[in-house]
Amino acid sequence: MTFQGQSGKKLLAKNSVYNLIGQILPMFVGVVTIPYVVKGLGANGYGILSIAFLVLGYFSIFDLGLSRATVKFVAQNLTPENGHKVPGLVWTSLALLIGLGCLIGIAGAAFVPLAIHRFLKMPPSFVSEARASLYVMCASMPVMLGNDALRGVLEATQRFDLVNYVKVPGSICFYLFAALAIPFGVKVSGIVFILVMVRLLSAIAYLILCCRAIPGLRSNFKISRDAIRPLASFGGWIMVSNITGPIGGNLERFLIASVVSVGALTYYSVPFDLVGKIAIFPASLAPALFPYFSFHGGRGGNEVSDVTTRSIRYLLLLMTPVTALFLFFARDILQLWMGAQFADQSYVVMKLVAVLFFFNCFAYIPYTSVQALGRPELKAVLDLVALPVYAVGCWWLARRMGISGAALAKVLVTILDCTFLYFFAWKMKAFQFKDLLSGPLFRGILVSAVLFLAVYGIHQLHATLIVSAMLLFVCFAAYTVTFWLLATEHKERSLAKSYLPVFLLKKQPTS
Numbered sequence: 001m002t003f004q005g006q007s008g009k010k011l012l013a014k015n016s017v018y019n020l021i022g023q024i025l026p027m028f029v030g031v032v033t034i035p036y037v038v039k040g041l042g043a044n045g046y047g048i049l050s051i052a053f054l055v056l057g058y059f060s061i062f063d064l065g066l067s068r069a070t071v072k073f074v075a076q077n078l079t080p081e082n083g084h085k086v087p088g089l090v091w092t093s094l095a096l097l098i099g100l101g102c103l104i105g106i107a108g109a110a111f112v113p114l115a116i117h118r119f120l121k122m123p124p125s126f127v128s129e130a131r132a133s134l135y136v137m138c139a140s141m142p143v144m145l146g147n148d149a150l151r152g153v154l155e156a157t158q159r160f161d162l163v164n165y166v167k168v169p170g171s172i173c174f175y176l177f178a179a180l181a182i183p184f185g186v187k188v189s190g191i192v193f194i195l196v197m198v199r200l201l202s203a204i205a206y207l208i209l210c211c212r213a214i215p216g217l218r219s220n221f222k223i224s225r226d227a228i229r230p231l232a233s234f235g236g237w238i239m240v241s242n243i244t245g246p247i248g249g250n251l252e253r254f255l256i257a258s259v260v261s262v263g264a265l266t267y268y269s270v271p272f273d274l275v276g277k278i279a280i281f282p283a284s285l286a287p288a289l290f291p292y293f294s295f296h297g298g299r300g301g302n303e304v305s306d307v308t309t310r311s312i313r314y315l316l317l318l319m320t321p322v323t324a325l326f327l328f329f330a331r332d333i334l335q336l337w338m339g340a341q342f343a344d345q346s347y348v349v350m351k352l353v354a355v356l357f358f359f360n361c362f363a364y365i366p367y368t369s370v371q372a373l374g375r376p377e378l379k380a381v382l383d384l385v386a387l388p389v390y391a392v393g394c395w396w397l398a399r400r401m402g403i404s405g406a407a408l409a410k411v412l413v414t415i416l417d418c419t420f421l422y423f424f425a426w427k428m429k430a431f432q433f434k435d436l437l438s439g440p441l442f443r444g445i446l447v448s449a450v451l452f453l454a455v456y457g458i459h460q461l462h463a464t465l466i467v468s469a470m471l472l473f474v475c476f477a478a479y480t481v482t483f484w485l486l487a488t489e490h491k492e493r494s495l496a497k498s499y500l501p502v503f504l505l506k507k508q509p510t511s
Contacts, residue, residue, distance in 0.1 A: 015160035015288035022164035026171035033179040040182030065238025067148040074156035075291035088224030097149045101142030108138040132189035140196040150206035170202040240380035252406040259398045268403040271350035282364035293372035320448040324455040326354035352407035359418045366421035369430040444487030451479045
């Protein structure tokens, strides 16, 4: 591990690409194998497997935010003068998360009988299989949380190459092993056990790689009392956001089902889930930014602000064409995919959701910087204040406008959330509003605005599908070239030319 590696912008770009590939490859394998798993397990079996995934996802939010805190404080202390603190932080966090996983697993196991008999409807012959599956998941909680902690240590050292060397094969192996095991008579509990074993092997691999990235871990095994308080304090606020985030993220679906109808939820969920795939871009960038901002945040200078502005420009380049397509061709996309009747019901929702995710994607950056610079309570308090207001507004609009009203409420709260996050980032000197009015970012915004107008004009032509597709292709190509020439700096273009060979090298760039 070299401390200088923390400052490499080439490394930051490289990490984002690794994260993007790390999300795309398992997703493709899942698309191919999931139909076989569904067919092999049946409706009831796959339903229990889905619940197991849900339990895994939602139990992880009760890690007290320690995984995120681990990344923050390890990255912050990766300097020659503070490096001696890192082993204590790592082993303390790992011990806390494993202990917490044991407590969560015990609590979950105590709830399993009640869940089986009161909340889950299934054939009596399937009860024992469901019970075994959920017990396996509960027993795996220490492994799951420990795995997250060790992955966070590698993220803190900016070794996202190592993270994805483990995560991608692990995710792919789970899908493949699940599909291959079914012909041999493996049931749901066996599939869940396979998931746990894959995570256990991943955790062991992460531990080995952590000891390579931070050699002091092998020789300095200790639990630091001094590390507990900052980890718990920072992580506590992260946990607030981790809890309120999923609630706010899914609240409108429950309100639609209760205020409008369960059937109407389909017309909302399908366009929402389709457009939501564009969040893969900021979701690949944000994990790389968090340790980078944590390392540079306390060292003065404009590094965080400069990287924030650059990240906004790159997201603008990626997000504008996709958003314009969903915004202006929503009816056409849905008609081709789901049919004319479905399109009539959902195209307005798709337009609103396109706007929603456009702002949501840009909110990732200040959300990351505010937490990385040590003020997670700002986002947590914002969530606590906004959630009840959003709930009331969503209920009121859904009653009057149906699913379009629910989508509109989510758009408004997302824009509000994004605005406050950028204000917080500005106050913390992690963003400069003046960049919106001059320089490359300003030119990028102008070029993007022209693209929106051009795509709207193409839509208004009402041309055939082939003609529209050709015009859009030309338009997007011209946009990319124009944006690259006007909204990027010379050193960024030089970096791009050297990026491919750097990406192929194993040696970490240092500048």
